[in-house]
Amino acid sequence: MEVNRVLHMNGGVGEASYASNSSLQRAVITMVKPILEETILDLVSDEAFLASKVLCIADLGCSSGPNSLSVISHIVDTITTTCHKQHRQPPEFQVLLNDLPGNDFNTVFKSLPSFYDKLKRVVPRAYYEQFKHDFYSFLHSRSEEVIKGGRAVLTLTGRRTDDPSCDENCAPWKMITLALKDIAEEGHIEEAQIDSFNFPYYAPSAAEVQDIILLQGSFSLTRLEGFEIGWDSNMTTGNTSFDNLRRARYVSKYVRAVSEPMLSSHFGALVMDALFQRHIERVAEHYNKEEPTFNSLVITLIRK
Numbered sequence: 001m002e003v004n005r006v007l008h009m010n011g012g013v014g015e016a017s018y019a020s021n022s023s024l025q026r027a028v029i030t031m032v033k034p035i036l037e038e039t040i041l042d043l044v045s046d047e048a049f050l051a052s053k054v055l056c057i058a059d060l061g062c063s064s065g066p067n068s069l070s071v072i073s074h075i076v077d078t079i080t081t082t083c084h085k086q087h088r089q090p091p092e093f094q095v096l097l098n099d100l101p102g103n104d105f106n107t108v109f110k111s112l113p114s115f116y117d118k119l120k121r122v123v124p125r126a127y128y129e130q131f132k133h134d135f136y137s138f139l140h141s142r143s144e145e146v147i148k149g150g151r152a153v154l155t156l157t158g159r160r161t162d163d164p165s166c167d168e169n170c171a172p173w174k175m176i177t178l179a180l181k182d183i184a185e186e187g188h189i190e191e192a193q194i195d196s197f198n199f200p201y202y203a204p205s206a207a208e209v210q211d212i213i214l215l216q217g218s219f220s221l222t223r224l225e226g227f228e229i230g231w232d233s234n235m236t237t238g239n240t241s242f243d244n245l246r247r248a249r250y251v252s253k254y255v256r257a258v259s260e261p262m263l264s265s266h267f268g269a270l271v272m273d274a275l276f277q278r279h280i281e282r283v284a285e286h287y288n289k290e291e292p293t294f295n296s297l298v299i300t301l302i303r304k
């Protein structure tokens with residue numbers, strides 16, 4: 001008997017499959033989680049980790065059940081959240097799923113789309129955790145500067161919906177992503193450079209802001225309102241006859257003024273003109289479809 005050939009778990013997802021009968025292994029994984037997390041926290045403060053852009057994770061016996069990818073997404077989630085808390089860019093992740101040749105890799109591949117979906121959900125959560133941490137420390141710092149009875153008026157870009165990855169919230173940055181993809185297709189930049197670029201922007205909902213103010217506890221919240229403002233609202237006041245290309249140029253100029261230093265340090269100054277030329281075109285296309293707005297939040301606080 002050739003062990004290499006016959007040593008594998010039952011494939012598929014049926015009644016006798018390993019995938020449907022691996023809850024004991026899941027229990028072991030749950031028990032080991034604190035040790036895994038301790039190891040990850042130790043790793044992320046290690047000089048070798050800090051000096052690397054790519055982190056490679058290998059499962060040496062992944063089989064074809066749900067346990068493998070759930071451990072991988074837990075590792076990715078923990079590292080991403082920890083990096084955001086420490087104001088650091090998370091690494092690019094490479095995942096190696098190994099097993100013996102008889103393993104049912106087809107079932108492993110079939111489970112990848114739901115793994116990617118889960119990862120997509122992890123990203124907004126990591127951005128929210130970062131915002132929560134930052135806004136909490138902002139309030140804490142102001143509480144040390146403002147005397148009892150002092151007032152604060154804040155404005156932030158916010159969002160109306162519960163879902164932080166909804167189009168309304170992401171559209172302004174989606175135009176940049178589309179323009180980046182355009183210039184990647186033209187050969188100005190590599191596709192992989194886009195994957196490793198993260199924009200430090202989060203638009204909270206009113207409920208998220210309220211929760212953090214209550215949690216921090218130094219201020220009474222006296223007003224929390226949202227209002228809409230068109231992407232080109234200042235330009236079109238009293239004049240709605242501008243064509244979409246002209247409006248797009250106006251929008252693209254202020255997006256460039258805000259984002260160019262970050263984009264340029266990642267993609268290089270030489271590609272900025274090409275990028276923003278494509279950006280103008282993408283914003284103009286968006287105007288052909290809808291009348292986009294930003295949601296702004298206004299908050300008034302009294303120091304307790």
Ligand SMILES: C[S@@+](CC[C@H](N)C(=O)[O-])C[C@H]1O[C@@H](n2cnc3c(N)ncnc32)[C@H](O)[C@@H]1O
Binds near residue numbers: 022060064065067
């Ligand atoms: C009990 S399963 C665990 C699967 C999964 N990691 C989990 O926790 O549910 C052990 C896996 O290790 C694999 N395995 C055993 N010896 C191996 C070897 N020398 N190289 C790669 N995989 C191996 C088996 O084929 C099997 O899929």
